[in-house]
Amino acid sequence: MKKLVNEPKAFVAEMLEGIALANEKTLKYVPEYNLIMRADAPNTNKVSVLQGSGSGHEPAHVLLVGKGMLDGACPGDVFAAPPVDYVLESTKLLASPKGVLHIVNNYTGDRMAFDMARELAEAEGLKVATLMVDDDVAVKDSTHTVGRRGVAGNFFVIKAVGAAAEQGRKLEELVELGQRVNGVTRTMGIALTSCTPPAKGSPLFELGDGEMEVGVGIHGEPGRKRKAVEPANAIADELLDAVVEDLPFKKGDKVALMVNGLGGTPIAELYVVYGHAHTRLTQAGIKVERSYVGEYCTSLDMAGCSITLVRLDDELTSLLDAPGEMGMRIL
Amino acid sequence: MKKLVNEPKAFVAEMLEGIALANEKTLKYVPEYNLIMRADAPNTNKVSVLQGSGSGHEPAHVLLVGKGMLDGACPGDVFAAPPVDYVLESTKLLASPKGVLHIVNNYTGDRMAFDMARELAEAEGLKVATLMVDDDVAVKDSTHTVGRRGVAGNFFVIKAVGAAAEQGRKLEELVELGQRVNGVTRTMGIALTSCTPPAKGSPLFELGDGEMEVGVGIHGEPGRKRKAVEPANAIADELLDAVVEDLPFKKGDKVALMVNGLGGTPIAELYVVYGHAHTRLTQAGIKVERSYVGEYCTSLDMAGCSITLVRLDDELTSLLDAPGEMGMRIL
Amino acid sequence: MQRQKESGVMQAVEWVIRVMAENAVENEDYFSDLDAVVGDGDFGHSLARGFEAVLETLDESNEQSPGALLRKIGMVLMAKVGGTSGPIWGTAFMRAGSVAGEKNELTDADVIAMLHAGIDGICERGGASIGDKTLLDALIPATTTLGARLSRGEEWDRALAATAIAARTAADATRDLIARRGRASYTGERSLGTLDAGAVAVASMFERLAERWPLEGK
Amino acid sequence: MQRQKESGVMQAVEWVIRVMAENAVENEDYFSDLDAVVGDGDFGHSLARGFEAVLETLDESNEQSPGALLRKIGMVLMAKVGGTSGPIWGTAFMRAGSVAGEKNELTDADVIAMLHAGIDGICERGGASIGDKTLLDALIPATTTLGARLSRGEEWDRALAATAIAARTAADATRDLIARRGRASYTGERSLGTLDAGAVAVASMFERLAERWPLEGK
Ligand SMILES: Nc1ncnc2c1ncn2[C@@H]1O[C@H](COP(=O)(O)OP(=O)(O)O)[C@@H](O)[C@H]1O
Ligand SMILES: Nc1ncnc2c1ncn2[C@@H]1O[C@H](COP(=O)(O)OP(=O)(O)O)[C@@H](O)[C@H]1O
Ligand SMILES: [Mg+2]
C-alpha cells in the first residue's frame, strides 16, 4: 500500500491531530468526537454550522472549518458517517442560543446519525435544524430510492450558509438559503482509478487499464456505467451535458463552475478540463462568473474529477465573495 | 494512461489556457511564450518577478502569479526548462524601469536559458538580475557537481520576494533578500510512486510495490536511495532529520514547516506527516510559527511528499504574512 | 432459552453477544471486501470496531438483566460505529433490550418478540423492507424459521441449525436482488449478482451460533 | 565535403541536418526512455519537437550560405527547445555556423573546425568536459576520428563509417561513467551502468549519416 500511514486504525485521529497542530491558534480539536471546531465557537451571536460526513474527503469537511465557513466538523472513520454520539456531543459543544445547523450529505448513514442526534439534542432543549445536500445528478431520484448523493457541490452550500451565519442570520433563514443553493447546484464525476482506504489496504474496486467509471460517488461506490477512457474534452463534455441538462442551465444563466479533483489527479489536468468546460459554457451563452479549480471534496487517492455548476444570483454571488477562512490554505 | 489529457503535445498549452480562463480578470496569457502574467503588469513602480521552470509542478509556478507573488511565469514543456526565447520575450513583456528579477531553480537547463536570456535582454538595455534557488538537501553540493536542486522551498523565496517587490524594494535588495531566504530554507522529499508525463504515457521509473525512493527530485529523477516503504512517522523522521541537520536548525529557532504533496498523495496523508513533524520539532525545542500543508510544488501524479523548513526572523515572518493573491485558491 | 435456565439466562445472552462479536472481528476483511463490490468497503471495519467495543463492554459491565445489557450494547454500537451500521445495529439491540425490559427470565416467545422488535427498529430507522437487498433479507427469514421451530417445540440446538441454514440460503439469494437501500442502491441494476454484505454477516453469525451452541452455550 | 562540390555544399549541409532531424523525430520514444532511467524522460520529446521545427525551417528557409543556415537552425533550436538540450544543441549549431561564416565552399578542415567550435560551445555553455557522461563523450571521439581519417585523405564514406563506429563505441562506454553534469548527476553512483541518452543520440545520428551517405548524400 503506497500511503503515508502509520497504524491504519489511527489514521483519522492522526490526520485530525495534524490539522489541529497546523492551526493551533484558530482551531480546537476534541479527539473524543473527531471534532474540529473554531477555537472561538460557539459564538452566541450566530448560528453554529456543523458538518459530519466521513473522512477521506479532505478538505471536506474538517479543513473547511473557520470564520465564515463551518463552525465545526465531526467526521466518522474513512467513508463512514460519524456515530450518533459524535454528532450529539459536537452539537452540544457548539450549542448557541441562535441554534445549531446540521449540514448533511444525503447518505443513509449520515441521515440516521444526524436525525437521531437532533432528536436527542432537542430533547435536551437545544435548537437544531437540518439541511440536506444532494447535488449529484448521477443518481436517479425517485420515491423508491434513497435519493441523490451529496458530493462536491456541498462546498457552495457551506460557503453561502457560512457567510450568512456570520452575518447573524436566523436558523430558519439559513435552512431556506441552503435549500435554495442546493436547489441550483448540480454535480457529476468520473473516476479514472479506484481508491485505497488505509484500513482496507487495497483498491475498493478494480478498474481496467483502459476503463473509467462515469457518475462515480465520493466513496468509491461505482457509478452509472463503466466505459473506455476518453480524452479530457470528451469527459468534460459528458459531465457537463449531464449537469447542464439536469437543472437545466439555460442561455443567459450566470454560473459558478467548479472542477474538483478527486485526490489523485494533478492540478494541471484539472485546468485542461476546466478550460474546455468554460469554453463550452461560453459557447452555450452561459456566463461563467466565478471559477473553482482544485480539490474540494476528494475520495482519498482516486484519480478523476467532478464538474459542478451553480446558478448564481446577486445574493449568492455576494455570499460566495464574502470573506472566509479555513484550515487549509496555500498562502 | 489514466489521465485527463487530450493530445499530449497540447497538454501544457491547454492547461495554461484553462488557467487564463479561470482568472480572466486578473491574469493574462501569452501563448507564444507559455507566459502567464498579471493583467496589470508591468508596473513601473515595482520590480517585475519572473519564474520559468518546467510544467508539471503546478501550482508552481504558473498558479503563483498574482499580486504580492510572481508577476509572470513562462514554463517550458513538462519537466523541461523554457527555451531561451520564452524567457527573453517574457522578460521584455514584463520590463519595468525598476528591473526584472529572474527566480531560477538550480537546474542546468533553467540556468542556461535564463543566463542567455539575461545576456540578450541586457544587450537590449533592460535591467535584469538572477536569483538562484537550491533548497534540496538530497543532492550533495560540491564544486565538482551541478549543485543542489531548487524544489518546494522556492515557494518561500517567491512569497517573500514577491511581497517585498510589492512594497517597491529595489532589484538589488530583492536579490539579497531572496538569497537570504534561500539560505535558511531546506527541503527533502520521498516518492512512493513514479509519475507519468502525458507525452511519455508510462511511468518515468519503476518502483516496486513495497519500495520508496528517498531524496527524489521533482522531475521523477531518482533520489538518494531506494528502500522498503516505511510508516508515515518513520518517513517524516528521515526527511526531518536530513533537513534539520543540514542547516542545521537548532533549539530556539523559529521556523515555517511545509509538508508538500507531490501530486498523487491525498491531503489527509499530508496532515499525518505534518502532525508527526510538528510534534518532533516541538520536542526538539524548535518552534513552528507558520504551517504550510498541501500541494506547492508537485511532480505530476507522483505519490509522496517533501518537508521544508525555513528559519524565520521578524522580517521574513512579516513578508510571509503579507497579503498575496494567486491564480489558485480554494475560497 | 429455557434449557439455559440452570446456568442463567444472563450468561446465555452474554454468550450470544460474545459469539457475534468474535465473528465480526474475525471476518473484518471478508465483510469489507463484500461491501467493496458495490458499496464503499467499510462494513467489516465498522462492524469490527463496534464489536471490539462491545467485547470491552461485556468485560466491564455489571448490568443486572438481559434487557439492560442489550440496551447498553445498543448504546455502545450507536456511539462507536459510524456509517449505516452503527444506527442500524445499535437500534436493533436497543429495541430488543426494551422488549426484554428488566425481566430475568426469557421465554422462547420473549426471544422471538425481541428479534421482531429489532427488525422493526431497523425498518423504521433505515426505511428498508424485505427485498431491498439489506441485512433484513437474511434476518427476517431467519427469525421466521427460529420462531416456527421453537413454537413447535423443537430444541434450541436443532432450531438454531435450521435457522442458520435459512439465513445462509436467504443471504445467498440476495444475489438476485437489486439494491434499493444503502449505498449499493446507487449502482442500480449493477448490484444484481452481488451478495449483500450485511445479509452475509447475519448468516455467518447464525451459523457460528448454531455450531457452538451445544458445546459452549450451556 | 569536397566530393559534394558538384551538387553543392549547401545541399550537402541541408541533407546532413535533415538526416539528423529525421533521426531525432523517429527515435523520440527511445531517446526519452533512455533519459528516464536516471533523468526525467523528456530528452526524446524535446529533441523531436525541436527538430520538427528544424524540418519546417529547412522547407521554408532561403538562407544563402551553409553558415547562415546553421546559425538559423541554432536559433530555432534555442527558441523552440527547452530543457538542457535547447541551449546545448542550439549553441553547437550557432557556433558551427559562425565558423563557416559566409563561405560557400567548405574544406574538410573547415568541417572539422566547425565541429570543434560546436564542441567548445557546448563545453562553455554547460560546463561539462569529457568523462562527465554527456553527449560530449560521443561527440568528441567522433570528431577526432573524422578529423584523423579525412586528414589522412580517406573518402567521406569510409571516414564517416569509421566515425559512426567510434561514436557508438564511445556511447556504449558511457555505461562505465558516473554522471557529473545534467540531471543524471543527482543520482551519483547510481548512474553507473546506464547509457547517456545524449551520447546515444549522437551515435545514432552518425550511424544514420554513414549508412545513407553513399546513397543519398551526393
Ligand atoms: N437502509 C438500510 N436499512 C437496513 N440495512 C441497510 C440499509 N442500508 C444498508 N444496509 C445494510 O448495511 C450494509 C452496509 O453497511 P455499511 O457499510 O456500514 O454502510 P455504508 O458504508 O453504506 O454507510 C449493507 O450491506 C446492508 O446490509
Ligand atoms: N551540462 C551539460 N553539458 C552537455 N550536455 C549535457 C549537460 N547536461 C546534460 N547534457 C546532455 O543532455 C542530455 C539530457 O537532455 P535533456 O533531457 O534535454 O536535459 P534535462 O531534461 O536534464 O534538462 C543528457 O543525456 C546529456 O547527454
Ligand atoms: Mg461507509
Ligand SMILES: [Mg+2]
Ligand atoms: Mg527535462
Ligand SMILES: [Mg+2]
Ligand atoms: Mg459501507
Ligand SMILES: [Mg+2]
Ligand atoms: Mg531530460
